[in-house]
Amino acid sequence: MLTVLDQGYVRLVNHMGSDLTVVNAARVSYAKESKELSERDIKLIRFLAREGHTSPFRHVMLQFEIYAPLMVARQWWKYVIGSSHMEGTGDSLDAWNESSRRYITEEPAFYVPGAGQWRGKPENSKQGSGDALEWEIGQKHTDELMRYIEEGLRKYEAALADGVCAEQARLFLPSYGMYVRWYWTSSLQAVCHFLDQRLEHDAQREIQEYAKAILELSEPLFPHSIGELRRPNGEA
Template identity: 35%
Template sequence: MDVELVQQAGTDAMVCRAARVSTLGKEFPEINDMKDRGLINFLMRDRHGSPFEHGIFTFRISAPIFVVREFMRHRAGMSYNEESGRYKELEPVFYVPSDKRPLVQVGKAGAYDFKMGTFGQWWTAEESMRTAYVTSWDMYQRMLAEGIAREVARSVLPVGTFSNFYVSCNPRSLMHLLSLRTKSHDATYKSFPQVEMQMVADQIEAEFKRLMPVTHEMFTKHGRVTP
């Protein structure tokens, strides 16, 4: 999984400016680190969410199609553009899980966990995927060589094929994504994301923490609940 921060215009200071307009009007608030920390703590604790909407993060993400589809279930405050198999020939890049990825589901839907598989299960998974990828790519190339339209030929490619997309969101929407797509002992409401989706979300969170450290700190402090 590859996550690249393309542009960013969200800061802790902007959160505070947006919040203080209700009492200061057009007056420009002075920066005060201690007061700003206290304000962001108050906003997060009491779930005053709108000040966290004044900013933008844009990421370019490369991930398997099944991760892209899961990511795009997040719609509020999110904007997307994805590469199109109708207009360009796709690349032969496919996802194969490492031997550290848990393979066996234990329990039932809504109350299940995963455990590591045996070497034989991992071998079967890897061999099956590689065989399917090679076969489907050969069929894809065969159809393209016969002049069949890309939008038709792409139908044989599996969801393990990598795709590239851009996503833009404000900090509030980003926190909502992280609350659902990461697994943390700090969370008030536990989430159980798919491993591959969390691999993407963890990289996004690292950028969020670096660029809005106080907001991230208070997000974590108050149980990773979106304000």
């Protein structure tokens, strides 16, 4: 498990397959199977990735538990929605199960940037962020956010005390910075697609940190497949 941001984390729960799984999935049509990964097998992985023959990479699966602010979760969710189109299967090979405050009333946790973590607007884009703001401005907004969260928590707890159901009381909680927990199960191809986009320099800083954690946990398991799928522009 790797810690991300102030209170978040990514935990590798389970995985299925290896680089050898990719090789054997590709060779099954010839009724051939490798017992150990060879240099010839590594070249095959490189060929499959370079030529866009991606179905063998979908026989490898990873499962993560993720605890992240809602703003990160909602960016992440679109990879589940889009995976059926990206993989060309008609059905998504991603699964997502998220904790719900309809059923639980565990103490809410919130992402609060420190005084030196607030970023300004980008100079040449309508979205994203630029350089860090001055410490004094950042401290002002950290304090404002804390007050806002405290007020929301007070109203949430008062609603629960009055007997309001959890699924309605949660309306008082400030949403975008609130931490949520979910399981994400995905094919290796879909994981690499997520990494390609969310490790880019112009991706939101917070989700970049989660993508780095996903890569750090995944790469030792599938070093050749991830390396080739993420090789820019099919470089040799």
